[in-house]
Each structure stands twice: as structure tokens, then as C-alpha cells.
Amino acid sequence: MFDTVLDASVVGETDRLRELHLSAYRFMLQARLLDEKLASLYRAGKIHGGVFLSRGQEALSVAIGVSLRKTDVFAPLIRDSAGRLAFGETILDSLQTCLGSALGPMRGRDGNVHRGKPREGYLAMISHLGAMISVVNGTLFARRFKGVKDVVGVTCIGDGGTATGAFHEALNQAAVEKLPLVLVVANNQYAYSTPNDREFACADLTDRAVGYGITPHSVDGTDLTACLDVVGRAVAQARRGEGPQLVVASLLRLCGHGEHDDAGYIDPKKKNSPLGRDCLKVAEDILLNRQWADATEMAVWRNEALRIIETTVARVQREPAPDPFAEHWTAISTRDLRETHDELGV
Amino acid sequence: MSITYLEAIREAQAVALRDDPRVFIYGQDVAAFGGAFKATKNLAREFPGRVFDAPISEDAMIGMAVGAAVEGLRPIVEMQFADFSTAGFNQIVNQAATLFWRTKIPCSLTVRLPFGGTSGSGPFHSQSLETIYAHYPGLIVMTPATVEDAYSMLIAAVAIDDPVIFCEHKFLYYHLKAEALPSEALPVGKARIAREGRDLTIVAYSAMVHEALAAAAELAPEGWQIEVVDLRTVKPLDTDTVMASVARTGRLLCVGEAWPWGGVTAEVIARVASEGFGLLDVPPQRLNAKDTPIPYHPNLWAAHRPTARAIAVAARKMLRQ
Ligand SMILES: Cc1ncc(C[n+]2csc(CCOP(=O)(O)OP(=O)(O)O)c2C)c(N)n1
Numbered sequence: 001m002f003d004t005v006l007d008a009s010v011v012g013e014t015d016r017l018r019e020l021h022l023s024a025y026r027f028m029l030q031a032r033l034l035d036e037k038l039a040s041l042y043r044a045g046k047i048h049g050g051v052f053l054s055r056g057q058e059a060l061s062v063a064i065g066v067s068l069r070k071t072d073v074f075a076p077l078i079r080d081s082a083g084r085l086a087f088g089e090t091i092l093d094s095l096q097t098c099l100g101s102a103l104g105p106m107r108g109r110d111g112n113v114h115r116g117k118p119r120e121g122y123l124a125m126i127s128h129l130g131a132m133i134s135v136v137n138g139t140l141f142a143r144r145f146k147g148v149k150d151v152v153g154v155t156c157i158g159d160g161g162t163a164t165g166a167f168h169e170a171l172n173q174a175a176v177e178k179l180p181l182v183l184v185v186a187n188n189q190y191a192y193s194t195p196n197d198r199e200f201a202c203a204d205l206t207d208r209a210v211g212y213g214i215t216p217h218s219v220d221g222t223d224l225t226a227c228l229d230v231v232g233r234a235v236a237q238a239r240r241g242e243g244p245q246l247v248v249a250s251l252l253r254l255c256g257h258g259e260h261d262d263a264g265y266i267d268p269k270k271k272n273s274p275l276g277r278d279c280l281k282v283a284e285d286i287l288l289n290r291q292w293a294d295a296t297e298m299a300v301w302r303n304e305a306l307r308i309i310e311t312t313v314a315r316v317q318r319e320p321a322p323d324p325f326a327e328h329w330t331a332i333s334t335r336d337l338r339e340t341h342d343e344l345g346v
Numbered sequence: 347m348s349i350t351y352l353e354a355i356r357e358a359q360a361v362a363l364r365d366d367p368r369v370f371i372y373g374q375d376v377a378a379f380g381g382a383f384k385a386t387k388n389l390a391r392e393f394p395g396r397v398f399d400a401p402i403s404e405d406a407m408i409g410m411a412v413g414a415a416v417e418g419l420r421p422i423v424e425m426q427f428a429d430f431s432t433a434g435f436n437q438i439v440n441q442a443a444t445l446f447w448r449t450k451i452p453c454s455l456t457v458r459l460p461f462g463g464t465s466g467s468g469p470f471h472s473q474s475l476e477t478i479y480a481h482y483p484g485l486i487v488m489t490p491a492t493v494e495d496a497y498s499m500l501i502a503a504v505a506i507d508d509p510v511i512f513c514e515h516k517f518l519y520y521h522l523k524a525e526a527l528p529s530e531a532l533p534v535g536k537a538r539i540a541r542e543g544r545d546l547t548i549v550a551y552s553a554m555v556h557e558a559l560a561a562a563a564e565l566a567p568e569g570w571q572i573e574v575v576d577l578r579t580v581k582p583l584d585t586d587t588v589m590a591s592v593a594r595t596g597r598l599l600c601v602g603e604a605w606p607w608g609g610v611t612a613e614v615i616a617r618v619a620s621e622g623f624g625l626l627d628v629p630p631q632r633l634n635a636k637d638t639p640i641p642y643h644p645n646l647w648a649a650h651r652p653t654a655r656a657i658a659v660a661a662r663k664m665l666r667q
């Protein structure tokens with residue numbers, strides 16, 4: 001997590017922006033390299049189930065992570081590997097979950113992107129799209145109820161997920177309660193194979209915000225500077241008590257829906273349009289052009305990230321898998337109320 | 347030629363589209379893409395104007411199908427995974443299931459649920475929901491275990507005037523193959539004796555039929571003859587076939603992949619216990635998944651669901667009594 005409390009009056013706005021960009025870029029780079037490692041582990045048959053990558057969405061996602069404080073709430077979704085790292089998740093947590101380690105935060109019970117640490121304000125998504133938004137509302141409602149101030153909650157969704165009933169109910173709820181919610185929509189043009197025109201018919205997804213009475217923001221999701229600016233502003237406005245904010249980013253998913261998918265349905269015209277720019281490359285150009293970093297530094301960061309990823313993979317691969325005989329086969333926390341009948345699985 | 351369970355489901359939909367102009371297919375990614383599992387592959391091309399991509403709006407997907415059924419059409423709705431049908435649950439159980447009873451207008455719609463566990467799929471892509479749908483009056487719940495049944499029961503489902511929850515097991519999609527598609531089928535609602543025996547009856551459905559058959563094969567060299575009853579539809583439940591089998595064997599073990607509390611296995615045992623208590627030589631038993639969400643890790647998953655091994659262990663215990 002990048003602490004945005006650097007005092008502008010001391011170090012100056014340019015320095016603040018430089019630090020913000022450098023920090024964001026390094027998380028993006030880590031996320032991209034981690035994704036690539038996950039893809040290769042998947043192809044080698046080392047990961048059970050699916051692998052879902054964030055390629056092309058790192059700039060948007062990282063902007064969330066670096067705009068939040070440790071005391072905020074974050075409920076990332078399927079393509080938030082960069083935001084997760086920036087919010088404070090370790091590469092270890094991520095790999096332990098994806099490789100099913102018994103020592104990981106999910107203990108092999110859940111996998112891949114379905115991970116989190118709710119006590120740390122880092123919610124663990126379920127698959128059902130739209131379902132996390134009202135849960136974030138609940139955490140914000142509770143913090144207000146308890147008198148905790150200065151909190152923001154951010155959650156993410158895709159263009160496809162905006163068609164769920166849960167999305168509409170939760171946005172309306174956040175507006176009615178005037179909660180400090182920032183909902184970030186990554187419009188990557190497709191929901192699995194389905195293009196935007198079969199998902200919604202409004203001219204722009206920010207139109208939705210108007211209907212709920214919440215503040216809309218649009219951003220080019222391939223441009224790190226724009227993402228840091230717009231997401232940062234939305235978070236600041238929510239923190240100031242201006243109610244829920246809807247950020248809609250335009251970008252393209254530069255990978256399959258999951259690693260099983262070759263994404264042959266993506267229109268080549270879209271790939272060759274500005275939407276199809278690789279945000280990581282765009283970010284590199286920004287840093288180089290502004291002389292905030294040079295190629296040598298970037299190579300060092302890349303090698304450092306690769307080294308951490310490789311050593312962490314090696315470590316996690318030596319960790320124990322969950323043991324079904326040691327597993328507590330109960331889903332109830334109240335000890336006295338656990339079923340004891342054999343058939344019920346205890 | 348050999349055909350998989352998944353291909354049989356595709357073929358059945360092609361037949362339904364071909365033979366009945368009232369049929370259409372609605373679901374996420376089902377048109378040009380052919381569905382997440384390719385169960386509707388090429389159907390949009392072969393049947394223009396009959397296969398439609400839906401937004402990620404399960405509630406509205408079922409609601410629209412109910413409206414279309416009121417107008418006399420016969421929608422087939424594909425849920426991308428059974429687990430996501432809970433987002434359309436209200437429309438299924440309160441709208442579709444009550445329509446005929448309230449208004450005399452039948453609600454002919456088929457909801458296809460790719461369901462059941464596969465290794466590594468975790469808590470939200472593995473669920474078996476036949477039990478909760480069977481609980482609601484007004485729904486028919488099918489759970490085919492074979493390629494032949496997947497084909498003929500889906501054709502039957504579309505022709506039935508009531509809402510059918512068609513539970514197709516993802517584990518069987520690619521594993522299960524048949525030489526040819528059947529031209530005849532048992533009537534809907536009739537169970538099937540999948541293997542004959544005289545020492546113990548195992549009642550199962552869907553993927554668990556194959557686990558039960560493997561357990562029966564394991565017990566055969568020990569001298570035990572196990573009868574396996576495949577329920578085919580869990581609602582209606584063919585109590586007669588089950589009872590006749592128990593009358594032959596005197597022992598009943600029910601196996602289901604769904605959670606243990608209530609449910610199909612409990613229903614079978616309740617019926618046999620109340621209507622055929624005297625037929626039982628030993629207390630009837632059941633095996634289900636454990637009472638927790640479905641774990642992601644293959645080690646945990648394998649212990650969570652009933653397997654041939656677990657079934658054989660349970661059967662041996664009963665046989666020695
Ligand atoms: C309620 C619900 N229905 C269906 C699905 C299956 N599903 C998983 S991801 C996906 C497409 C999501 O598209 P989008 O929201 O645009 O996110 P993206 O994958 O593009 O990041 C679908 C249909 C689901 N997860 N939840």
C-alpha cells in the first residue's frame with residue numbers, strides 16, 4: 001500500500017505524483033509477472049481449477065490500491081491482482097491460495113481469486129457477480145454505526161456484472177444511505193464472449209450513476225496517470241462525505257476470460273484501437289518520458305519482482321496440502337450448535 | 347461413432363429446435379460462442395433467430411422465460427453454472443413453479459443447470475441444487491446419469507408442459523460416452539435398474555450412479571451382489587421401483603452428492619421406512635457430501651463427496667449386519 005499522506009507542501013506536487021506513479025508502476029509490474037507465473041504453472045498442470053488473469057487491467061486496479069489506506073475496505077474482483085498487491089496483500093498470500101497451500105489464508109478451502117482477509121478490510125469475493133457491493137455497503141454502514149470516521153470502501157465489477165440485480169440493488173442502497181462507496185467498473189468490452197451491445201443499451205455505463213443519484217466518473221483505463229487521478233479523486237470525494245461514486249473505466253482484457261479461453265471472439269479492431277493499448281507499456285512510457293525512471297531501474301525492479309515470485313513459488317510448493325483427516329468438517333462457528341451426527345459430516 | 351454426455355445435450359437441443367418452432371434457447375454466451383461448456387455449439391448458426399445471448403441477469407432470464415411460456419413458447423434457459431441459478435431463484439420457485447396452480451396456465455420451460463463437483467472448482471462452481479428445487483411444488487427435477495438419458499430426458503423436458511429443472515452433471519460431460527443416441531427411452535418419472543443384485547440396494551442418481559456401480563463391481567469378487575437403482579428424475583420420485591428393489595434385497599443405501607440435511611436421500615429413506623419398513627433387514631443408510639461448502643483443494647474435495655470407496659465401505663458394514 002502506498003501512503004498518500006506525503007505532504008504536498010513539503011515535497012511538492014510533482015514529487016508526490018512521481019512517488020505515486022513509481023509505487024503504482026512497481027505493483028503493476030509485480031502483478032503482471034505474478035500473473036505470467038500463474039499462467040505457466042497452470043499450463044504445467046500445477047494449479048487445480050481455473051486461473052483468471054488481470055492483463056490489461058493493472059493500471060485501473062492499482063489506482064484503487066494506492067488510493068486506499070490500510071483502514072479502508074477493499075473488495076476486489078476477478079481482475080484485481082495489481083490492486084490487491086497495492087492494498088497490502090502479499091505475493092505469498094496469493095500463491096498460497098492459487099496453489100492450495102494449507103498454510104494460506106484460504107487453507108485450500110477456496111482458491112484463485114476467491115481470497116481475502118475480512119478482518120483487515122480485505123473482503124473475499126464470492127463468484128456470484130454483483131454480490132460483493134452490498135457487503136461493502138454493510139461494512140461502511142457498520143463503521144459509521146460504530147462511530148469510525150474517514151473510511152472509504154471500494155469494490156470492483158466488470159461491464160457484464162452491471163446487469164445483475166444485485167448491482168442495481170446495492171447501488172441504490174448505497175445512495176439512499178449516502179455511504180462512502182466507490183464502485184469501479186472495468187468496462188473491458190466483453191463479459192466472457194458477450195460484447196457490450198448484448199449486455200446493456202445505455203450510451204455509457206456512467207449514465208447509470210445519474211439514475212441512482214450518485215457521482216459518475218469516466219477514465220481511460222489504459223492510462224495510469226488518468227487512473228490515479230480519477231480513482232484518487234473519487235476516493236477523496238467519498239472520504240469527504242460526498243456519497244457514493246461510480247467510476248467507469250474503458251479498456252480491453254488482454255487475455256482470455258480464464259486461461260482455458262483463447263478469446264478468439266475479441267474483435268481485432270478493438271485490439272488495434274487505443275482501448276487495446278497495454279497499460280503496463282503505457283505506464284513505462286510515462287515514467288520514461290517524464291524521466292521519473294530509466295530502463296536500468298525498471299530492469300532492476302523486474303528482476304527483483306521475478307526473484308521474489310520464484311522464491312515464493314518454491315516455498316509454497318514445499319508447503320503441505322490440506323489434510324482431509326485433519327480438516328474440521330463443519331461450517332458453523334458456534335461450537336455448541338455444531339451437528340454431531342456422523343452423516344452430517346462431523 | 348461415439349458421443350459424449352455433453353454432445354448428447356447439444357443434440358437434444360438441436361432436435362427440440364428442429365421439431366418444435368416454439369422452442370428457443372436463452373443464456374449467457376450461448377449464441378455465437380456456443381456456451382461456456384459448448385453445450386449449444388453451432389446451434390445459433392443452425393437455427394438463426396432461435397438462440398439468444400442473455401445479460402448476466404438470472405432473475406430477468408427466468409422471468410422472461412416465464413413470460414414467453416405464458417405466450418405459448420418453450421424456452422430452454424441455460425444457467426452458466428447451477429450455482430448462479432440462485433440469482434434467479436425467486437422467479438423459478440415463486441413464478442414458474444406456482445403459475446399453473448394459480449392460473450391454470452401451464453409453464454413449459456426448461457432450466458438447464460450444469461451442476462455438481464469437479465476437482466478444483468470450489469464452493470461456487472460445484473453445487474448440487476436438485477434438493478432445493480425438488481422441495482418446491484410445481485417443479486420437475488431431472489438428474490440424468492447416462493448419455494442416453496441426457497439426450498432423451500432433455501427432449502422430454504422441453505415437451506413437458508411444466509417447468510423442468512434439468513440437472514446435467516459437469517463431471518459426466520466429457521467422461522461419459524455412448525456408441526449411439528437412443529431412439530427409445532423409459533418414461534419420465536420411472537427409475538432404472540442400472541445393475542441387478544440381491545444382497546443390497548444402492549439408490550443413486552446422476553454422477554453418483556457411476557460411483558455406486560464402481561462400488562458394486564468392487565464388492566462382486568467378495569461375493570456380494572449389489573443392485574443399483576438410478577432414480578433418473580428425483581421429482582417425481584419412483585418409489586415403486588425403489589420399494590420393489592428393497593423387497594428383493596432387504597438392505598437400502600442411498601447416495602447423493604448434495605448436502606445431507608433433508609434432501610433426496612432423506613426422502614427415499616423416509617418413504618421406504620414409512621411404506622416398507624417390514625422389507626428392511628437392517629437400518630437403511632445414506633451417504634451424502636459433508637455438511638460444509640464444497641472445498642477447492644482436490645484432497646478436500648475427494649473427501650467431501652461420496653466416492654466408490656466410501657460407498658463400498660458403507661455397503662460392507664450393512665452387508666455384515
Ligand atoms: C450471477 C452470475 N452469473 C454468471 C456468472 C458466470 N460468469 C463469471 S464471469 C462472467 C463474465 C463477467 O463479465 P464482466 O462482468 O464483464 O467481467 P470480466 O470477466 O470482463 O472482467 C460470467 C457470466 C457469475 N459469476 N455470476
Ligand SMILES: [Mg+2]
Nearest residue numbers: 158159190191
Ligand atoms: Mg467485461
